[in-house]
Amino acid sequence: MFVLVNLKAYPCDSIAVATAARDVADDAGVRIAVAPQAADLARVADTGVETWAQHVSPIDHGSHTGSTRPATVADAGAVGTLINHSERRLTLADIDRAREVAADNGLETIVCANNPAQAGAAAALGPDAVAVEPPTLIGGDVSVASADPDIVTDAVTAVTQVDDSVDVFCGAGVSTGSDVAAAADLGASGVLLASGVAKADDPSAALTDLVSKI
Numbered sequence: 001m002f003v004l005v006n007l008k009a010y011p012c013d014s015i016a017v018a019t020a021a022r023d024v025a026d027d028a029g030v031r032i033a034v035a036p037q038a039a040d041l042a043r044v045a046d047t048g049v050e051t052w053a054q055h056v057s058p059i060d061h062g063s064h065t066g067s068t069r070p071a072t073v074a075d076a077g078a079v080g081t082l083i084n085h086s087e088r089r090l091t092l093a094d095i096d097r098a099r100e101v102a103a104d105n106g107l108e109t110i111v112c113a114n115n116p117a118q119a120g121a122a123a124a125l126g127p128d129a130v131a132v133e134p135p136t137l138i139g140g141d142v143s144v145a146s147a148d149p150d151i152v153t154d155a156v157t158a159v160t161q162v163d164d165s166v167d168v169f170c171g172a173g174v175s176t177g178s179d180v181a182a183a184a185d186l187g188a189s190g191v192l193l194a195s196g197v198a199k200a201d202d203p204s205a206a207l208t209d210l211v212s213k214i
């Protein structure tokens, strides 16, 4: 299981979380990555933790004020990027182009989706993985794997029917090792989470619990 921690714009110490994630990943032998805000990418990558971008724009060089260029993200040390997060939606054409430019720059890609139908559609664009997240459960206390397990199994089915080389992640409300184990039992290859670590009093303890049943 791959544990991807999105720090969103939460008021956490991104370097402290990154350092904790690096150490827990090393100790547990589990793949953990941290996705900070774009301005923090290089500092987070310098900790040695696997670093992802929260978003990239569907562009390369040009007159694109305020954009997040995939090549710049890669130069800052990111090895992957989320695309079309529920809080950073793109048009279909822009998802397609962002994935393409990101891949051209060596970034691994996870396209986010609200539901199994969107997950299948996202898989057709050729990302490395699709993350299914019901928006109503994001930021809550109940994991998608227990609140709506069918959405995970149906997303796995939908994605596999389109392209069985695309991994399926799930997210929303994931905060414990039991949540991660339940996601794995439903067929997910990874989890995408945020508040369970970014808002934890002790992010290291939260991360240690998250990987305890993998």
Ligand SMILES: O=C[C@H](O)COP(=O)(O)O
Pocket (backbone or CB within 6 Å): 006, 085, 086, 133, 137, 138, 139, 140, 171, 172, 173, 174, 192, 193, 194, 195, 196
């Ligand atoms: O990117 C992460 C997801 O939106 C899940 O957020 P959450 O773990 O706070 O529910």
